[in-house]
Amino acid sequence: MKNSNQIELQEQTKESKPKDISHDFITMDVYDFVKFIKECRNEPFLSIAIDWRDVSTARRLKAFVDQASRNQRRVAKIRATRSQMNLDVNAFASGVEWEEVEESD
Numbered sequence: 001m002k003n004s005n006q007i008e009l010q011e012q013t014k015e016s017k018p019k020d021i022s023h024d025f026i027t028m029d030v031y032d033f034v035k036f037i038k039e040c041r042n043e044p045f046l047s048i049a050i051d052w053r054d055v056s057t058a059r060r061l062k063a064f065v066d067q068a069s070r071n072q073r074r075v076a077k078i079r080a081t082r083s084q085m086n087l088d089v090n091a092f093a094s095g096v097e098w099e100e101v102e103e104s105d
Helices: 004-015 022-027 030-039 055-066 082-093
Strands: 045-051 073-080 096-100
Touching (some): 022 030, 022 055, 045 055, 055 073, 055 082, 055 096, 073 082, 082 096
Parallel strands (some): 045 073
């Protein structure tokens, strides 16, 4: 059962535009990104959308989504081919959205 704070957060984030931190995710090392995320704790809605890189990056995105506080909504999307997505199905099954792209020749 959702408490009133969670319901209020969902209502606010439905109407608000997420802060896109894709560039930060790609350019920062893991430790700097974790510090950056702590600085964003007052942002109600964060999003990351990137092209496929590797399994490690997919798992980092999964952790980003999984570790959201109840006062913050986080969404993540990876643009990947079906074969890339199949390399780490668990990341996509639990919060990271998959946007399918065509295999290149």
